[in-house]
Amino acid sequence: MATTARLHGYDVLLLTGEEGPDAMILMDVELQDERLPLLRETDQPSALIGLPADTAGLTCVDLDWSATGALCVEQLAGLGHRDITVIGEAPAVYERHTGFAERTLDGVRSRARETGVRVLHRPCEGGYDAMALTLARIFDERPATTGFVVQNESAVEPLLALLRQQGRAVPEDVSVVAICPDQVAAQASVRLTSVAIPAQEMGRYAVEHLVAKLDGRGGDEVVLLAPELTVRASSGPAPAAS
Incomplete structure (x- = not known):
């Protein structure tokens, strides 16, 4: 996230107190997340890395x-x-x-x-x-x-x-x-x-959507990334029943 933000001329701030950011990214999202009513009321652009049950009025990116x-x-x-x-x-x-x-x-x-x-x-x-x-x-x-x-x-x-x-x-x-x-x-x-788990890609999407909002170019949307499975050494045919 920090790398993508810097490419667009922004810094990433990890909030631990009462600082006021230009935009917010929320993570560890619950289906009925208690933070969402406040998020919908604020004028600050925001994006979620995660998908709540109700995505109305939100920008969300997540793995499917x-x-x-x-x-x-x-x-x-x-x-x-x-x-x-x-x-x-x-x-x-x-x-x-x-x-x-x-x-x-x-x-x-x-x-x-x-x-x-x-x-x-x-x-x-x-x-x-x-x-x-x-x-x-x-x-x-x-x-x-x-x-x-x-x-x-x-x-x-x-x-x-x-x-x-x-x-x-x-x-x-x-x-x-x-x-x-x-x-x-x-x-x-x-x-x-x-x-x-495409953590870097999700972070990049979230920052790019926020930058678009800050520039007046973006609206709310939900982006789900398709999963990709890589076969390695730990999976094979089921053993024959004895």
Whole structure:
């Protein structure tokens, strides 16, 4: 965001007090975000990186998270996996009804119904201990699980380590698809099939729309970026049923 803003002659200010900016970018947007009524009342141009339930009168840019969830299911279902678990963000993220997490889950469930895949969703705090408890619970509830969709960067390496310890080879026994930055996917202990999070592109779009508003050229609009899945080493055909 800062780079794009500087190209247009603006600075980026992180607000921690009562400073008055020329324009505002809101992040970590919830479906029913309490900041939005005030945002709609102000004359200052604004943009959201995220998508609330009601986008009227707002400029929003986000990854199409519903399509992202659907794409992950398509990848695993196409490889023959019929029992998939989504390892999600920490429970508090869902309790706040944060847009990206809710929409990803909606996309997963919708495409799972269409493809006949069974889906289990388990939030996870991340880290080794939390992931160990979550994984044990998953295999207790769904011992036939052969596919994982991971939307929690801090759970990626603990999950891969725990699967190795349990003698579950990736991707021969279990496939993993992550929603994470490309760098995280490429540097994981098993290179992860993943949908990238285009953070720089979202920031650039938000700043460019704000600059257009400041120059009197732009109106409110919603921009959803299409997800892109990169196949790497962590996804393969579902193992044959024994």
